[in-house]
Amino acid sequence: MSRVIQWLAELVELPSVNPAFVPPGDRHAGEQRVAEYVEQRARAAGLETERQRVLGDRENVLVRLTPRGRVRHRLVWAPHMDTVTVSDERQLRPRRKGDRLHGRGACDTKGSLAAMLWVLTEAARRGRRPAGTEVILAALVDEEYGQAGSRRLARQGWRVDLAVVGEPTGLRVVTAHKxxxxxxxxxxxxxxxxxxxxxxxxxxxxxxxxxxxxxxxxxxxxxxxxxxxxxxxxxxxxxxxxxxxxxxxxxxxxxxxxxxxxxxxxxxxxxxxxxxxxxxxxxxxxxxxMQRADCPPLETDASHPWVRRFFDVVGQARAEGAHFFCDAAVLAAGGMPAVVHGPGDVAQAHTRDEWVSVAQVETACRQLAALLEGLP
CATH class of the missing domain: 3.30.70.360 (Alpha-Beta Plaits)
Structure with missing residues (x-):
């Protein structure tokens, strides 16, 4: 098992059910355990980390790969840490079956989280920092319910060239969703x-x-x-x-x-x-x-230069769309051009026997690393 898949298995073992779906005090509730894991892995690689308070003790974790020289460009990689409910304790025991890693959150979206975290830590360990582009991994809370994490991030007012939201798209770059x-x-x-x-x-x-x-x-x-x-x-x-x-x-x-x-x-x-x-x-x-906040559709210009750059990395010729809603539209509404990309098939998300393709997680690492390599 490669190290990134080992990280994914360890993330699956950490319950992070959105508290909106379970009674108060449920032992599976909250993203704190995953937040601590992300922070520890990032700090061990020498990356800067920051907690961003969102809801009570629920916090986004920001991990920064700072550039050599001043920041001229900024990318945000934004997977979410929360999952839907755990109906069986076995969902927290990651199981490898051939190319599949089974477990709650493996597909939605701990596969993306593991890949993005892995790529940034490896870049830091090897001293491969972009010359003028800052990359921020924003591990977000509450995507599955009210998107409070992405709404908090959107209020930062950062100038961002591109936000890549980690969701299961089969490694396609999605520029529009409902x-x-x-x-x-x-x-x-x-x-x-x-x-x-x-x-x-x-x-x-x-x-x-x-x-x-x-x-x-x-x-x-x-x-x-x-x-x-x-x-x-x-x-x-x-x-x-x-x-x-x-x-x-x-x-x-x-x-x-x-x-x-x-x-x-x-x-x-x-x-x-x-x-x-x-x-x-x-x-x-x-x-x-019934909603507390707007959940608009996403439509990012496929001719945007940073979107085209990502298309080239994954070998994609044209824009694609998705039927689901996610944090990308929230970030776009906050002024961050956003796309969706990640390993897995949304058909596996929220299912009792959730799984993600191991090969796709490892390919996601190579694609994100290639994107880093080509940054100014």
Whole structure:
């Protein structure tokens, strides 16, 4: 097993479940153990490190490869440290099966974290510092929930030439991804005894009509908006509920909806669009935004010189897109041109038996090292 894969295995063993997904005090919660590991490995190689407080005791870790001479350019490498829940303790026991390293976070995104950390520490040990470009590894918290880590980093106001966000893209450089808007639909009716339903007004029946409209006519209209890199916008009803007991006509019902945005769409305009669509069908629905902060789509200019430089390193001819949302759009909104790149397939992320290709992690190291070698 190569040393970078050994590092990845050690990272998998350190639970870092986003606290939003587990009860307070859960022993798997928080990124602190991973943050300490990153800091220790970086300091042992002579790299500068800094903690950036984000949420309580949850902190981003910044690792700097400083250049020879003054800083003329700056790159940010930004994987995240948090994972989704651990349903089985065996998910914290890394297992190597052929080309696959199994374990929670292996794909999303401890594979990227291990590769980026490895490349910077090796460059520092060998004295291979770029002449005028600073590279900052920003190991971020909270990507899986509210993106508080990347939002904190974006407020730094740094002048950054390119941010590379570590996510499983199969080592392709992704310049566009979808945004996400979570909506809650609330309908009110009038309660009545179930033996005389005509005296009431069922909120559940009205909600069923609202869902039919959104997943039917509205979704068909969305299918006409096709972005060349990420495809069409989508809508999915993820949760639904209502009523109190079977013998009462329900006076309230609700549904929670995931609406994916393509580049060019804005959350406030989509919210108005959904409300207008439901009103046109005579449905009185309260539509609320569930999110604390905007999660916009990403679209970075593929002709940007630093993006082209990265394309050349990985041997990629044209821009590519992704259906998921990640920290890249948050950093881009903060003024950092951003792309997404990393080992693994998003189809493995969040799965019970998560895994990443060992060969891809090692190739990611070579690609990032080549990017360093070519820096001014």
């Amino acid at each position: 945004g996400v808007l979570w909506l809650r639909l609330v309908l009110e009716g009038r309660a009545a005894h179930a033996s005389t339903p005509w005296l009431g007004r069922s909120a559940v029946t009205a909600l069923a009509r609202a869902v039919t409209v959104l997943e039917g006519q509205y979704a068909r209209a969305l299918a006409q908006r096709v972005h060349p890199l990420v495809g069409r916008p989508t809508l999915s009803v993820g949760r639904i509920g209502g009523g109190r007991q079977p013998n009462i006509v329900p006076d309230e019902a609700w549904a929670e909806v995931d609406r994916r945005l393509v580049p060019g769409e804005k959350a406030d305009a989509v919210l108005r669009e959904v409300r207008s669509c439901l009103r046109r069908h005579g449905l009185r629905v309260r539509v609320e935004c």
